[in-house]
Amino acid sequence: DGGITQSPKYLFRKEGQNVTLSCEQNLNHDAMYWYRQDPGQGLRLIYYSQIVNDFQKGDIAEGYSVSREKKESFPLTVTSAQKNPTAFYLCASSPGDRNQPQHFGDGTRLSIL
């Protein structure tokens, strides 16, 4: 089955701890994205990557880091510098061609212990 897999579904973070959210896609898409979703708000872009070994900051990159060592994988690390990390995190991918729609994974809900 082709798609985008995010794991874990639920994650808890302790104070001062870094946590990493996984995102894997088998759609052969070039571009991948991370969004943050808070209640009553639209999705906000954290980071995106158009090709392997390259990524760019989105609107709310502070306190987050990413890597893109493989085309299929785009993990997101929520660092201790992110003071309000509780949110629903969504990973997306697209073919990379101009204006092609993004397709989303099922999300990871991160909470603070």
Place this chain on the structure above:
Amino acid sequence: GQQLNQSPQSMFIQEGEDVSMNCTSSSIFNTWLWYKQDPGEGPVLLIALYKAGELTSNGRLTAQFGITRKDSFLNISASIPSDVGIYFCAGQLGNNDMRFGAGTRLTVKP
């Protein structure tokens, strides 16, 4: 970055009724997209619109790309209980520039 103005925020309707929601922006977009999100899940693409004035249907769903390229609407006809969820509009200017509305929460009463 600028988000889109989506309305209404929520709707409570009777099963069988038609639904209409819309998105507006002060900026123009090359593509308008409509997604549906169920609780605890990721958004699923419903309809993609690529040309100003384009009217596209997907079953009971119909969406239009506004002629000014600054707005779009989504209609759902003859609503059913499984239509419940949050509907998001998104405007796309380029591959990495996509803006989202805050969503319309739809409740359908049987």
